Amino acid sequence: MIRTPFYEIHKRCNAKIVEFGGFEMPVEYTGIKDEHMTVRNGVGVFDVSHMGEIWVKGPNALSFIQKVTSNDASVLLPGQAQYSCFPNGKGGIVDDLLVYYFEPLKYMLVVNASNIQKDWAWIVSQNDLGAELENASGKISQLAVQGPKALQILQKLTDTDLSSIKYYTFKVGRFAGIDDVIISATGYTGAGGFELYFYNEFAEQMWDAIFEAGKEAGIKPIGLGARDTLRLEMGFCLYGNDIDDTTSPIEAGLGWVTKFTDDKNFIDKALFLKQKKEGVTRKLKGFEMIDRGIPRHGYEIVDAEGNVIGVVTSGTQSPVLEKGIGMGYILNDFSALGSEIYILIRNKQVKAKIVKTPFI
Numbered sequence: 001m002i003r004t005p006f007y008e009i010h011k012r013c014n015a016k017i018v019e020f021g022g023f024e025m026p027v028e029y030t031g032i033k034d035e036h037m038t039v040r041n042g043v044g045v046f047d048v049s050h051m052g053e054i055w056v057k058g059p060n061a062l063s064f065i066q067k068v069t070s071n072d073a074s075v076l077l078p079g080q081a082q083y084s085c086f087p088n089g090k091g092g093i094v095d096d097l098l099v100y101y102f103e104p105l106k107y108m109l110v111v112n113a114s115n116i117q118k119d120w121a122w123i124v125s126q127n128d129l130g131a132e133l134e135n136a137s138g139k140i141s142q143l144a145v146q147g148p149k150a151l152q153i154l155q156k157l158t159d160t161d162l163s164s165i166k167y168y169t170f171k172v173g174r175f176a177g178i179d180d181v182i183i184s185a186t187g188y189t190g191a192g193g194f195e196l197y198f199y200n201e202f203a204e205q206m207w208d209a210i211f212e213a214g215k216e217a218g219i220k221p222i223g224l225g226a227r228d229t230l231r232l233e234m235g236f237c238l239y240g241n242d243i244d245d246t247t248s249p250i251e252a253g254l255g256w257v258t259k260f261t262d263d264k265n266f267i268d269k270a271l272f273l274k275q276k277k278e279g280v281t282r283k284l285k286g287f288e289m290i291d292r293g294i295p296r297h298g299y300e301i302v303d304a305e306g307n308v309i310g311v312v313t314s315g316t317q318s319p320v321l322e323k324g325i326g327m328g329y330i331l332n333d334f335s336a337l338g339s340e341i342y343i344l345i346r347n348k349q350v351k352a353k354i355v356k357t358p359f360i
Contacts, residue, residue: 004049005141005203011219012245019222021114023050026359028223035226036319039191043214044145044222045207050113052137052195054120064131065099065107067266068123070249072259077099081168081186084257085249086122087268091275092245093252094122096237100170108182112239119304127266133149138201141203145224146193146208146230153214154194158183160210162194176209178202189227190234190358229316235286235357241297242284242313242327246331250275252330282310282329286357287325287341293350309334312343318359324352 010017015026026047028035036352037265038044056065065073071084080101086094095118098110111119120135127133155162160183163168170184175196182197198206211219212220228238237243237252249258260273289295294317300308315326326343334341339354342349 002050004047005200006047006049006207007049009204009207010047014248015221015223017093019113021050022273023113024222025050025281026221028225029221032223032229033319035078035220035222036229037211038218038220039147039189039226039230040320041148042078043145043149043153043193043217043219044220044226045214046144046146046227047142047348048144048276049141049200049203051142052111052113052116052119053137053140053142054109054111054123055107055134056109057132057134058132059105060129060131061105061107062346063127064123064127065109066264067129068126068270069097069330070254070258070266070268071099072261072264073099073101073107074264078103079169079171081170081184082257083168083186083256085243086119086243087249087266089267090123090245091248091268091271093239093243093247093249094245095119096239096243096254100184102172111192115239123261140197141200141206142195142197143196143206143210143264144187144189144193145214146187146189147191149214149217149219150193151271153217153219156213157160157209167265176206178206181206184335187233188236189230190236190360193249210216214330228314229319232314232316232327233318233320233358233360235327235359237284237327238314244356245280247284247329248272248275248280251280251282272358279332282331283335285315285330285335286327286360288318288321288326288355289343290351290353292324292342293343293345294324295326295328295343295345301330302344302349304332304341304342304349306342309341315343320360326352327357330354
């Protein structure tokens with residue numbers, strides 16, 4: 001089991017620690033609902049140091065990224081980031097990731113914790129272009145400071161104008177007395193805020209500075225439990241639940257990060273293009289409960305007659321809406337907005353309906 005540089009701090013904060021992606025991580029401190037609402041209304045701090053960071057450099061960096069990812073990285077300007085997928089050569093997804101463009105010949109890929117070794121092995125196996133690859137995951141820590149009060153708190157700690165860092169852009173600057181901190185706005189909560197990347201040796205200094213600056217705003221540490229409920233309210237996919245090696249980006253509603261431009265030839269391009277033109281038999285859809293009940297990953301979705309028409313991939317009780325919400329793969333005939341479906345909860349058909357995401 002791997003521990004992030006913040007492990008001892010989590011213990012001091014009385015976090016409940018669980019295994020996640022091979023790491024010992026805090027799942028909650030004061031309770032998921034309390035932490036969720038702290039981020040929606042104020043500001044909270046997530047330790048996301050378990051995420052992986054891979055540098056791609058050299059004259060063939062862009063060509064390599066264009067080959068292994070579904071989105072079009074050629075449109076990026078320095079200081080921009082992009083959400084993308086690694087297609088797996090069989091119509092599925094190795095992982096979803098962020099592509100950060102620093103300067104010509106220099107990119108950073110941010111990947112999911114549970115997939116670091118898998119992703120690294122995959123991209124190394126696909127690197128016939130001679131791109132310079134470095135897995136820096138073990139050297140870099142990351143904190144996500146999320147919520148509507150994040151900007152005013154963090155601005156105290158840097159001369160970089162944080163208001164100029166728009167969604168899916170980033171800057172590198174001095175922060176809390178630490179040089180070369182990557183400050184980005186690619187949050188997965190929908191509540192606004194920033195992510196800070198820095199070397200492990202500055203972890204405690206960074207944590208202490210942020211919590212001192214945020215004291216008057218009621219800043220709190222936030223665990224993986226609230227991270228999951230926050231991202232689900234926004235309808236964001238979680239790898240291993242909503243997308244995996246058996247799901248295509250077209251099925252998952254990620255056609256917007258799958259670009260079929262003439263000059264971009266990427267893994268599985270022909271297969272995904274065929275799916276886009278001819279359609280797929282199932283789609284990832286959001287739903288909210290009409291009857292009382294909390295949908296969970298793996299629950300079957302059925303029609304009024306009890307025929308299985310899909311499966312729940314993510315589900316929870318929304319702290320904001322105070323009702324059950326979820327996402328799942330559903331057969332096309334039942335996937336139209338407003339369609340009534342049933343979630344099989346303890347062998348009982350509980351009514352729900354298809355809705356648009358984000359849920360809030």
